[in-house]
Amino acid sequence: MATSRRRLAASAIVALSVSVATVAASGAAYAAPAASSASSAAAAAVAPAALQFSLPASTGPYAAGEEVLHLTDTSRLDPWVPASGYRQLTVSMFYPARQGTGQPAPYMSLGEAQGFVQDRVPPGFGVTAEEVASVQTGAFTGAKAAPGKFPLVVLSPGLENPRATLTALATDLASRGFVVALVGHPGEDSGEQLADGSISPCVTCGGGPGKPTPEQITANRGVDVKFLIDQLLGGRVWKLSHLIDRHAIGMAGHSIGGAAAPAAMEDDPRISAGVNMDGTFYPVVPSGALGGRAFMMLGRDEDHTAGGSDSSWSDTWADLDGYKRWFAVAGASHAAFTDVPLLAQQAGIPLPGYPLDALRGVQITRAYVAAFFEKTLKGCPEPLLDGNSAAYPEVAIQH
Template sequence: MNTTSNRKRRIGAVAILGLAASVAAAGTGIAATTPPSTVHATAVTAAAAPQPRSFQGALPAPTGPFAAGEDVIHLTDASRPDPWVPSSGPRQLTVTMVYPAVPGTGTPAPYMTLGEGAGIVQRQHLPASSGVTPQTLAGVTTHAFDGARPQRGKYPLVVLSPAYENPRMVLTSLATDLASHGYVVALVGHTYEDSGETLANGQTPPCMICDAPASLDFDAVAAGRALDESFVIDQLTHGNTAWPLAHLIDKHEIGTAGHSLGGAAAAATMIADPRVRAGVNMDGSFHPDPTPGQITRPFLMLGTTANTDWEHAWAALGGYKKWLTVAGADHFSFSDLDLLHEQAGFPTPPLSPERGVAITREYVTAFFDRTLKGIHSPLLDGPSPNNPEVNFQH
């Protein structure tokens, strides 16, 4: 795969369950709506009329000692208009806060709102026969709990940014696991950049930048996401008014991670905001590549073996850095998407979706443990017999 096609591939993954409309009415096939260079879909012929599918999604339970509490907050940046729809007024963001909680407290949190689920179904033209409905999407088991009692103490903050077209909740399995290991996580929904984020007024506006990716300036999108992330950090660390549990955050230990375009946003945030001490790019092209001296704090690159456009970024990174590839993974392996694909009965890559989630959780947590908590993990020292799929590139 050449650099140009690979860069396009990792601009972003289409929203959850990237399934083509051809799952649909005639029941003649399954195909993903991602560009042909990324998709792992295959045509499946059916001799008879399709039976309605049954979809009951469930994310894996967190692996740490704490439960995962969850709050959804709504923030408004009065200092700037929305970059995509200026007429809508100041930039509005919906953010899911996931935090270390006391087991057995709170009530199960929905995966998303019905409005967000409807946005996915509408954008992907998913038929009722797929079994993927707003209700079944909202009902995916998350192992996060609304109103859960927080653990005592202060914890590092990790800001997460999803892929282009992907709503924030597709990084929930990573967020809940980080919280279970003692992190406060802010899952940022970038309004008008995905299938829909439900705002404070209850509306769920659609994507305004998804229909013409070829003409989109992704450097500008990544820079805008960096502004979103820094604003969220401001709101969570100044005055403790944006979120009632902001006292849990250690404002001196902040990291950022993202998938695909969200990975580019993580790098852009590190360049723009010196408060962010460590960053992770999960299978995303950089927009633009950093230049020497711009990122001198710890950085992890975790991606597929198809990466061909990270060499320049790698050379420019200073300080502690790791570049890991995962054999058999595809672009969706680093989010919830492949797992939900599998549970809905659709094709998945050679790497099992469960392994993709487990590897992502283990290595991202180990990286932040080392860089934000000062806890050494041998997982980052070199190849592990427990994770034979993970290769150290440098």
Template structure:
């Protein structure tokens, strides 16, 4: 992969959230696959003014899930003794932090934090967020998630969906999607890919920083996507081979497994499906393929959900991927969206008082939730969703490209 392509795709990959980049880094409002926009450039310019302005008061709140269940949450720590960490081999075997979100009984458990204080401090430090932003480790960790630690699980077995975040983004940036899926009867594994972002708190209490973020011009994104695919298969192993990795693993229906990812996490979805036949359906959310799958490699349901056409250089490889995909497939784009419309990023950016793209951030999250859930309902539960049949007057922003 050439250096110019890497740099274009890497512009803004240094953002945990759109809000973090807008406050701290000129011209880096997006992650992995998206070039700078005038909206985020304006935010970065505003952030570059002298910090004499009074500190903002930031309190983030994610939207409530829309299903009949509450979203229970538990953080687990897994160690893959079969391979050393790919980025820091001297650290020993690959260690992962995974947030499990599951269907729970309403009114049980206690409010779950967005992230640990150490993870939030890593974000603030790496992004060099000024005090005037109002974004502190405490305020970032305290974002209202609508998930509940220790909540009592609903009885039954549910499809498992793995979620992988964008390049340099911790797992928490897909919390809105995770809680909504859980409320509709899914067990969700939010995977933190160690050493690939501003910090994931491990079982030993350490929160190591990113080991691969500083030289995008030499980073092999294909290798990162392939490593994430191995992370995903390992998590599936741990959640389906007995009940030792997680005490609620009995909730998982091991025969109904899907995976979704944002940006580089979307590339990992394709890699996982090529390598692991247990995964029955995949969703690439606004991510360049690394590499594009070959014809015949993926013959299971696949959804491509992206931002406004023409705003990214990844649509050429999406055309190639579309041709190669077999089985049920859909390609949707969302008018007025940007790269972080599909994660928690734009919503939290707006709540912090900074500009957002034309698409209202709450609409971006609602659309992402609705279409990803409809796709998994159809692919993993066998519930036909008319939403996937064609354009809907209730969602005029969503365009069916194929």
């Protein structure tokens, strides 16, 4: 295989840890506890306020409602820790909602945020779990659902990234008229809160002997997603399942979550369109595997241009036999398709070596992923997908 396991791990870890470190660095000036009340008062006078991060407003006509589901697949044991029992999933459901209803939703639970700070933020920067949990998302719990039926899009995050790192994309898709299932894969990231309140440890982190291979991870995610879709369409696990148009289902993912999209499509013919955001394909998608279904590849130009260093993209592109699009984004980092660089930029800390503005990365990701699913799941014409766009000069169509 042209791209090694070591390169996958390095790409995922470096891209996220650098981005998170830049966010965390904004908290470095926190004062240490003082010995006297006078020194405490002096420290308080110069200490910065708690960090307050927010995601950009969604662009569609709907508000974004959110509800967290905890699902258990009693047909199989957890693949990474079989002794822990049946496979569990934690899923954030975003849906088109009525404006002005519900209460602001947290970015993560406090326990998830504690795991994120512990595992993904280098020590000594002062970022607290409370600050991470309270990122303003623009989503609302308890929001009243908008009337109608809407396509379902499953989102899968990158290796070691909690599901929350795709929230900006999820909320925007919901505002544009999609139901979004943002799935956390326990054991594969810094921690998902399970039904009993416990936080799942990261079993796959770090790579090395005895760790699951990328192929094993993508295959497992395909099974996770098929189970999730079964549960949502069954109508018993989510009170708003009537919103889902069962004949219009797509999947998108970042990094290894993007590599899992074709694996899920191979497992489940109900998924009619897929998107890989900057993930090496593990494995390369074989010819005819998607049965003529639609697929889009959206990645950074550093690796993912035609003839670029990640040969899995060119190899997969050649074998895709349905509607297909491939776009490369100039100046983007691996994490540019997630929330994390945006939070770093809000803290005033740049991401060295990657000139694409973080907010611009979110805008590009939202625009192209939404356009692809508008076309493939709703049948809407989307000129943005037909070639290069003056509105997005950073994005170049390949082939």
